[in-house]
Amino acid sequence: MKIKTNILATALVALVALPAIADDLPKRPENIQFRPLVFNAPKAADYRHVLSNGIVVFLAPSRELPLIDLTMTFRGGGFLEPADKTGLAGMTAALMRTGGTERLGPDELDERLDFLATEASIGARATTCTASIDCLKANFDESLSLLMEMLTKPRFDETKQKIAVDKVIEGMKQRNDDAGPILDREWNMALYGADHFEAREATEASIRGVTKADMTAFAAKVFNPANVIVAVSGDFDKADMLAKLEKAFAGWPTGERMPTPPAPTAALTPGVFHVEKDIPQGKVYIGARGIVRDDPDYFAALVMNEILGGGGFTSRIMKTVRSDEGLAYSAGSQLEAGVYYPGEFRAGFQSKSPTVALAIKLIEQEFKKMQDTPVPAEELEVAKQSFIETFPRAFESKPAMLGLFVSDEWTGRDPSYWDTYRDNVSKVTAADVQRVAKRLLNMDQMAIYVVGDWDAIRPGDATGRASMANFFNDQATELPLRDPMTMQPMR
Numbered sequence: 001m002k003i004k005t006n007i008l009a010t011a012l013v014a015l016v017a018l019p020a021i022a023d024d025l026p027k028r029p030e031n032i033q034f035r036p037l038v039f040n041a042p043k044a045a046d047y048r049h050v051l052s053n054g055i056v057v058f059l060a061p062s063r064e065l066p067l068i069d070l071t072m073t074f075r076g077g078g079f080l081e082p083a084d085k086t087g088l089a090g091m092t093a094a095l096m097r098t099g100g101t102e103r104l105g106p107d108e109l110d111e112r113l114d115f116l117a118t119e120a121s122i123g124a125r126a127t128t129c130t131a132s133i134d135c136l137k138a139n140f141d142e143s144l145s146l147l148m149e150m151l152t153k154p155r156f157d158e159t160k161q162k163i164a165v166d167k168v169i170e171g172m173k174q175r176n177d178d179a180g181p182i183l184d185r186e187w188n189m190a191l192y193g194a195d196h197f198e199a200r201e202a203t204e205a206s207i208r209g210v211t212k213a214d215m216t217a218f219a220a221k222v223f224n225p226a227n228v229i230v231a232v233s234g235d236f237d238k239a240d241m242l243a244k245l246e247k248a249f250a251g252w253p254t255g256e257r258m259p260t261p262p263a264p265t266a267a268l269t270p271g272v273f274h275v276e277k278d279i280p281q282g283k284v285y286i287g288a289r290g291i292v293r294d295d296p297d298y299f300a301a302l303v304m305n306e307i308l309g310g311g312g313f314t315s316r317i318m319k320t321v322r323s324d325e326g327l328a329y330s331a332g333s334q335l336e337a338g339v340y341y342p343g344e345f346r347a348g349f350q351s352k353s354p355t356v357a358l359a360i361k362l363i364e365q366e367f368k369k370m371q372d373t374p375v376p377a378e379e380l381e382v383a384k385q386s387f388i389e390t391f392p393r394a395f396e397s398k399p400a401m402l403g404l405f406v407s408d409e410w411t412g413r414d415p416s417y418w419d420t421y422r423d424n425v426s427k428v429t430a431a432d433v434q435r436v437a438k439r440l441l442n443m444d445q446m447a448i449y450v451v452g453d454w455d456a457i458r459p460g461d462a463t464g465r466a467s468m469a470n471f472f473n474d475q476a477t478e479l480p481l482r483d484p485m486t487m488q489p490m491r
Helices: 002-024 088-098 106-116 137-152 158-172 179-192 204-208 212-222 238-249 298-310 316-324 353-372 377-395 398-411 417-426 430-440
Strands: 048-050 056-061 067-075 119-124 128-136 228-234 271-276 281-289 328-336 344-352 447-452 476-479
Touching (some): 056 238, 056 398, 067 137, 088 128, 088 158, 088 212, 106 137, 119 137, 128 137, 179 271, 179 344, 179 447, 298 344, 298 353, 298 377, 298 417, 298 430, 316 344, 328 353, 344 353, 353 430, 377 398, 377 417
Parallel strands (some): 056 228, 271 447, 271 476
Antiparallel strands (some): 048 056, 067 228, 119 128
């Protein structure tokens, strides 16, 4: 009974105190005052180490869980493939992981990894390859030993290769099922040229032509200690981890560092281009080559794109095309600044066939508005704060943070980039946004790519507000659909 009395007394005291607390609360949400966000970006130099054989290692101990995550990043990928062996990088990486080692067959290797509760992966992208393990601290030594076996003594099992080839071939058969993949490949070919690695597509012949000798040579070229940066996070002591890595990498055959990826030589041809596909909607990209990461206008372009179409529901394109007109479920823009050569800017959407032209016209008007009229102060501030306030998320996990450091190490980014990032965003003015809009948003220098039913798209909407004749003097080029297995144009 005494316990119940004490609880009741505490509750009464709390109720009496409520009015006093309420008096201190702001009357409206916008009157709430928040303390300034204080966050200092971590410095790569504080995590960087160099092993005796020259391998750069980034270490970030973390004691939350008894786990260790190790990732090796190698320069090299699709850009090193011969044109007639497109797909070699991906096939090599897949077989290094699934094809066993000289000592262990594929099933034996999988069973051992499962027993250790270790997740191991090896992958290849356009410019990099990666190899990683995520394991228990107690099993790290053996897990790392198995990963090194996969990297240095891959078996490239023939049965596993056949399975991998069949899987890729089956995937190829679905290339023309949806508008998205069709638009993506034609867009990449337009931007970079069909012969550039950014746009090349594997074919049945190129995949079936990959041999064990090809994979062995590619693995030796890319996966070597002169061509790797290592990142380790998790439950470990720094000195102990460095000793483990020294031991694990001892005797790893030295190779050579791969060159930087080659720049494309093709130039985008402005105009309207379309691929015929019998669907009720048209999928559209509008854009051109953009800027490099170190361009003086980079931060202004970043803010401009956020306002124009990169900011989701707060962006102008989304508001106009979706919210105001109801022409598309999703519409927006993206800016990808290249590292070794200019990337791209593009706007995109998907709309029912008769309203495709109207949506393009509305986006064109937003381009022009951005060029002709300075953005209002409030809109500019919202866009800048979206970058400034979310900045700490880039470092919210140790693996993500180390991933940034590894990327910066490979690409030679200025070490002060992260220290000055928010200041550089904050300095962007309405005049900067307008200037970069005049530089990047010129419709006559862009290409419009459309996949859909052209006979239904070309006339435009029933109200006559827009038709495809409004763009590039009613000149449009039809691109043939490509055979999914050969990537050659079909009649």
